[in-house]
Amino acid sequence: xxxxxxxxxxxxxxxxxxxxxxxxxxxxxxxxxxxxxxxxxxxxxxxxxxxxxxxxxxxxxxxxxxxxxxxxxxxxxxx
Amino acid sequence: xxxxxxxxxxxxxxxxxxxxxxxxxxxxxxxxxxxxxxxxxxxxxxxxxxxxxxxxxxxxxxxxxxxxxxxxxxxxxxxxxxxxxxxxxxxxxxxxxxxxxxxxxxxxxxxxxxxxxxxxxxxxxxxxxxxxxxxxxxxxxxxxxxxxxxxxxxxxxxxxxxxxxxxxxxxxxxxxxxxxxxxxxxxxxxxxxxxxxxxxxxxxxxxxxxxxxxxxxxxxxxxxxxxxxxxxxxxxxxxxxxxxxxxxxxxxxxxxxxxxxxxxxxxxxxxxxxxxxxxxxxxxxxxxxxxxxxxxxxxxxxxxxxxxxxxxxxxxxxxxxxxxxxxxxxxxxxxxxxxxxxxxxxxxxxxxxxxxxxxxxxxxxxxxxxxxxxxxxxxxxxxxxxxxxxxxxxxxxxxxxxxxxxxxxxxxxxxxxxxxxxxxxxxxxxxxxxxxxxxxxxxxxxxxxxxxxxxxxxxxxxxxxxxxxxxxxxxxxxxxxxxxxxxxxxxxxxxxxxxxxxxxxxxxxxxxxxxxxxxxxxxxxxxxxxxxxxxxxxxxxxxxxxxxxxxxxxxxxxxxxxxxxxxxxxxxxxxxxxxxxxxxxxxxxxxxxxxxxxxxxxxxxxxxxxxxxxxxxxxxxxxxxxxxxxxxxxxxxxxxxxxxxxxxxxxxxxxxxxxxxxxxxxxxxxxxxxxxxxxxxxxxxx
Numbered sequence: 213x214x215x216x217x218x219x220x221x222x223x224x225x226x227x228x229x230x231x232x233x234x235x236x237x238x239x240x241x242x243x244x245x246x247x248x249x250x251x252x253x254x255x256x257x258x259x260x261x262x263x264x265x266x267x268x269x270x271x272x273x274x275x276x277x278x279x280x281x282x283x284x285x286x287x288x289x290x291x
Numbered sequence: 292x293x294x295x296x297x298x299x300x301x302x303x304x305x306x307x308x309x310x311x312x313x314x315x316x317x318x319x320x321x322x323x324x325x326x327x328x329x330x331x332x333x334x335x336x337x338x339x340x341x342x343x344x345x346x347x348x349x350x351x352x353x354x355x356x357x358x359x360x361x362x363x364x365x366x367x368x369x370x371x372x373x374x375x376x377x378x379x380x381x382x383x384x385x386x387x388x389x390x391x392x393x394x395x396x397x398x399x400x401x402x403x404x405x406x407x408x409x410x411x412x413x414x415x416x417x418x419x420x421x422x423x424x425x426x427x428x429x430x431x432x433x434x435x436x437x438x439x440x441x442x443x444x445x446x447x448x449x450x451x452x453x454x455x456x457x458x459x460x461x462x463x464x465x466x467x468x469x470x471x472x473x474x475x476x477x478x479x480x481x482x483x484x485x486x487x488x489x490x491x492x493x494x495x496x497x498x499x500x501x502x503x504x505x506x507x508x509x510x511x512x513x514x515x516x517x518x519x520x521x522x523x524x525x526x527x528x529x530x531x532x533x534x535x536x537x538x539x540x541x542x543x544x545x546x547x548x549x550x551x552x553x554x555x556x557x558x559x560x561x562x563x564x565x566x567x568x569x570x571x572x573x574x575x576x577x578x579x580x581x582x583x584x585x586x587x588x589x590x591x592x593x594x595x596x597x598x599x600x601x602x603x604x605x606x607x608x609x610x611x612x613x614x615x616x617x618x619x620x621x622x623x624x625x626x627x628x629x630x631x632x633x634x635x636x637x638x639x640x641x642x643x644x645x646x647x648x649x650x651x652x653x654x655x656x657x658x659x660x661x662x663x664x665x666x667x668x669x670x671x672x673x674x675x676x677x678x679x680x681x682x683x684x685x686x687x688x689x690x691x692x693x694x695x696x697x698x699x700x701x702x703x704x705x706x707x708x709x710x711x712x713x714x715x716x717x718x719x720x721x722x723x724x725x726x727x728x729x730x731x732x733x734x735x736x737x738x739x740x741x742x743x744x745x746x747x748x749x750x751x752x753x754x755x756x757x758x759x760x761x762x763x764x765x766x767x768x769x770x771x772x773x774x775x776x777x778x779x780x781x782x783x784x785x786x787x788x789x790x791x792x793x794x795x796x797x798x799x800x801x802x803x804x805x806x807x808x809x810x811x812x813x814x815x816x817x818x819x820x821x822x823x824x825x826x827x828x829x830x831x832x833x834x835x836x837x838x839x840x841x842x843x844x845x846x847x848x849x850x851x852x853x854x855x856x857x858x859x860x861x862x863x864x865x866x867x868x869x870x871x872x873x874x875x876x877x878x879x880x881x882x883x884x885x886x887x888x889x890x891x892x893x894x895x896x897x898x899x900x901x902x903x904x905x906x907x908x909x910x911x912x913x914x915x916x917x918x919x920x921x922x923x924x925x926x927x928x929x930x931x932x933x934x935x936x937x938x939x940x941x942x943x944x945x946x947x948x949x950x951x952x953x954x955x956x957x958x959x960x961x962x963x964x965x966x967x968x969x970x971x972x973x974x975x976x977x
Contacts, residue, residue, distance in 0.1 A: 239505055239536055240357045246542035247353030248782065249387040252535070253543070259569070262578045268673075268785065273415070274384050275568070275785040277673045279680070282782055 217290070221258070222267065222283040229257045230288035237285050248276065255291065292337075295454045296344045298371075300364060300395065301379035302388050303350035304786035306407040309437035310379050311347045312798055314446070331367070338447040341454075346373065352387075354394045356508045359712060368400055369493060374454050375401035377446070382412035382419070382434065383787075385557060389549040390542075392428060396461040397497050402430040403449045409434035409442075411787075416560040424556035429461045438792050462496040467544045470532055474525035475499045481518045489513055503529075504538040568787045572670070581674040588667070589693065592658035596651055596697065603650035611643035633823060640890060641819020641883070642812070648698065648728050653804050655697040659690075660799035664791030669783060682763050683770030685709060687783070688718045692762065695725030699937040701803050703944055713774040717766050719941055720954055723933035724762040726755050729885035733928045736889050740909030741921035750922075758929050761961070818883040818935045825853040826880070826891075854879060868927065868963070869920040869970040878927070884934045919973040923966050931962035 224230055232254045235242050245251065249271050259275065260268035267283045269276055278286075301307040315334025332347040348367055349360035356362050368376060376395055380388040385406070395402055406412070406419065425432040431449045435442030466472060478499040482490050489512055490498065501509040502522045510519070529537040574580060615635045622631045662668050668690060676686030687708055695702035702722045709715040726734070738750050831851040836844045849855045858876035865875050873892070881888035893908050912921070933941075938951040945951075 234535075239538055240355075242536060243353065243355050243504065243538050243542070244357045245782065246539060247355065247390055248784070249390070249546075251539055251542050251546065260572075260576065268572070268576070272384070272386055274387060275572070275787075277669070277676075277783045277785055279676060279782070 218287050219289075220284050221269075221278075221286040221288050222261075222280060224258050224261065224288060224290065226258055226261045229255060229291045231255050231291055233287045233289055235286050241285075249274075250276075250286070292342050293340055294342050294344070295375070295450065296346065296371075296373045297450055297454075298346045298348050298368060298373040298376045299379060300348050300368075300376050300391065301350060301405075302352050302381065302384075302391060302784075304784055305350070305379045305381040305388060306437045307350055307379040308347065309795060310377075310405060310407055310435065310446075311345060312795065313435075313437050313440050313443055314343075314345055331363070336447070338444075338451065341451055343447070343450065345377075346371075351391065353391060354398070355504070356506055362508065368395075368398060373400070375403060375450065377403045377405050377450065378430075379405045379407050382406040382409045382417065383415050385412075385417075385419075386546075386549055386553055389428075389552070390545060392430075393465050393545040393548060396429065396464050397500060399458070399460060399462040399494050399497070401453050401458050402461070403446070403453050404428065404430050404432045405442075405446055406432055406434045407437050410436045410439075418558045418560055420556040420558075424552060427552040427556065429459060429464060438789075438795070462494050465545055465548045467500075467541060471503070471529065471537070471540065471544070474503065474529060478502055478518070478521055478525060481515075481521055482513065485513075485515055485518065500541065504541055505536075571788055572785070575667070575670050576673055581670075585671050585674045588662065588671075592655065592662070593696070595658060596654040600651040600654050604647050607643075607647045607649070611639055611647065614643075615639045629827070632827060633820065636827070637820045637823030638816065641823070641887070642816050646808075649804070649808070651728055652698060652701065653800065655694065656701065656800040656803045657796065659694065660796045660803075661791055664789070664796055664799065666786040666788045669785050672783065673785065682766040684717060684766055685711070685714050688714060691718055692722060692725055695722040695727060698727050698729070699723050699725070699933060700940050703937065703940045704803065706944065713770070716945065716950065717769045717774045719944065719950065720769055720957070721762040721765045723937055723954065723958060724758045724765065724930065726758045726929060727885070729934070730928060732886045733881075733888050734925055736892075736909065737912075737921045737925050740912050741916075741918040754925055754929055757926070761930065765957075765961075822854070822880055822883050822887065825857075826855075826876075828852060849876070867971065868966045869917070869923050869974075870927075871915075874920075874924065878931070881928065882932050882935060884936065885928065888928060917977065919970060919977055922973075923970050926969055927962050927966045929962075930958055930965065932959045 218233055221230065232250060232252055234252060235245060235250070237245075242251075250256075254271070256269045256271040258267070259270050267278045267280060269278065299307055299311055311332065311334060315336050331349075334345045334347070336343050336345065346367070348364040351358070351361045351364050354361055354365040354368075367373075378392055378395055380392070392402070392404065404425070406421075412419070419432075419434070421432050421434065431453060433442055433446045433449050435446055467475065475496070479495045482495040482498050493509075498509060498513060502513065502518075503525060505526065510522070526537055529540065533540045575584060577584075618631065618635055618639075659668075662671070672686035672689060674686075675689040679686050679689055682688075688706075690708065691702045691705040693702075694705050699722050702725070703719050706715045706718050706722075709718060734751055734754055738747050742750050826849070829851065831847055836847060839847060850859070854876045855872075857879060858872040861875050861879075862870075862872040865871070865878075870878070877888045877891035880891035889908075892912075916924075932938075932955050938955060941951040941954055942948055
């Protein structure tokens with residue numbers, strides 16, 4: 213069986229594609245992110261990982277900027 | 292003529308405003324709905340036998356209670372019951388946009404789907420089976436290109452048709468799987484059993500789904516102990532089954548429904564490749580170049596604002612000067628002198644003094660509208676986010692603060708882009724600390740008068756920097772005290788770059804400029820007249836003025852007036868700051884509009900055509916005050932009480948008098964304390 217490693221999105225280097233596992237946040241924020249298309253099992257690509265500063269991902273062709281705090285709360289596994 | 296009322300819903304960046312403009316053209320205005328603090332625009336259009344009113348709801352991704360915009364959009368649909376909702380969808384991003392559609396379907400409102408920007412979707416190689424998709428979603432779909440006004444009549448046709456036909460129940464179109472459906476059925480049964488009118492209004496299915504999603508607003512509305520218990524049981528039950536919060540599972544199922552519909556009806560003919568937007572972004576939001584590029588663009592906007600604005604501004608100044616001069620000349624001698632004085636010293640001086648800034652304002656708005664419509668502003672927020680976070684604010688707060696260098700009024704209006712109310716209030720509270728165009732007129736008087744050539748540039752710079760630094764500190768303090776709370780995590784969609792249309796940018800610019808003009812015509816006009824009256828009355832008796840030179844007479848009249856008396860009364864409080872009663876009257880006058888400080892100081896120091904040895908106001912000031920007092924004037928003017936129009940707009944935007952009163956008080960106290968320290972410490976070294 214293949215070992216999948218979980219890590220916060222903030223540690224994913226640029227250019228990688230990942231699958232969202234969970235978001236460690238309250239249900240308000242979870243709801244909001246779900247509405248924007250960020251929910252478990254969704255695949256997306258990291259376009260820009262500035263250090264420090266926000267973060268850009270490509271989610272089904274739309275670009276989204278996330279704050280670093282946000283990127284720490286999102287747990288993903290690399291594909 | 293039949294009337295239809297249509298609400299426009301859609302995600303941010305779906306081109307909803309473009310569609311609104313396409314449908315209604317210039318026939319739009321800001322509508323007032325009770326309890327709604329966010330601006331809602333309304334526009335009309337006639338089509339065949341119908342008069343259609345369009346309401347532009349705030350852009351949202353969803354209809355939860357998480358942000359004010361979403362709550363407003365949702366309550367509008369429920370409370371105001373529009374005849375139908377047009378959901379504007381970005382065709383290039385259908386899957387994510389349809390999330391909102393699933394909720395609209397669940398709310399059971401008659402629906403028309405507008406697949407906007409269909410040209411971009413075609414470029415991306417997306418082919419839609421419109422008929423199939425519309426069958427699956429139980430709503431007609433109309434492809435449009437808002438920017439080019441394509442598809443307008445088809446959209447209107449669809450609206451009229453849906454408005455005239457029987458509504459089929461769509462509330463159960465999205466199914467959540469047997470486990471959730473079971474729980475939903477239980478909750479629904481309880482809602483139906485309870486004899487509240489709420490179920491009729493909202494639909495029990497929708498209420499049940501919302502309760503399961505732990506929506507606080509709905510939970511508060513549907514009271515009942517039994518129901519609340521049942522909901523929490525269901526939530527706990529589902530959590531053990533799915534090992535996840537129910538609302539996430541619900542969201543997942545909605546996407547499942549969407550994805551099912553999309554795979555059947557949408558084909559992608561071209562493999563996704565690197566878009567032009569990606570290449571531009573590689574530079575624009577580059578970790579090193581991002582900030583300099585942003586600063587450069589802002590510099591260009593400001594440069595053009597003031598450079599190009601100078602010409603029409605000179606024209607307007609000339610116009611108001613000659614209007615005043617003409618009135619002076621043409622006025623029949625001796626008759627109704629008070630009216631002449633009211634018109635010249637009150638209306639023209641007051642309102643004219645504000646309208647001369649209109650070219651600057653227009654150009655600034657034009658530049659900002661252009662940057663917004665290209666999609667750059669979202670990037671600017673991104674680039675600035677790091678710095679703004681240190682202030683406890685959000686990258687997006689930067690845009691209104693920037694506009695604050697032009698004028699606080701549009702800046703405060705621009706805070707509408709901030710979803711989080713605490714963030715928004717903090718930003719509104721610190722905006723007056725940005726040196727606006729009107730304060731610049733004060734600096735332009737004081738600096739050349741008191742400081743040698745080589746110090747002038749640095750002085751101006753220091754004053755601007757003090758304002759910014761104070762804003763940073765004030766924001767931090769406010770965020771840690773009054774507006775304490777988690778900083779809103781930054782999540783924002785970066786829209787693809789687009790070439791803005793002239794029409795879109797102009798409508799954008801005009802809407803903001805119009806608000807500014809309206810304020811000049813109402814608040815500022817009223818305050819100018821009041822201040823004029825306070826400066827002109829009561830008049831001393833003729834005998835007491837006999838034997839005085841014209842200047843002395845003017846001085847005596849001023850001291851006798853209400854403003855003069857108030858100035859004298861507050862003098863003891865202002866002494867420790869190095870100010871006398873004359874400065875006091877000017878400071879009071881400047882609460883109407885900061886430019887008034889200069890004209891008021893001019894009146895008190897009796898500089899006018901009557902002066903024989905034509906000394907300038909600056910020269911007079913130097914004779915009476917020290918450079919330290921000069922600096923203290925600037926410092927105090929920078930910080931203290933925002934102008935009346937700013938207070939009025941703060942009231943309008945926050946929906947309560949509490950905030951303008953707080954703004955007025957904290958800024959005045961801050962100004963007093965800082966100026967007091969500066970002056971008292973300065974005196975020691977002089």
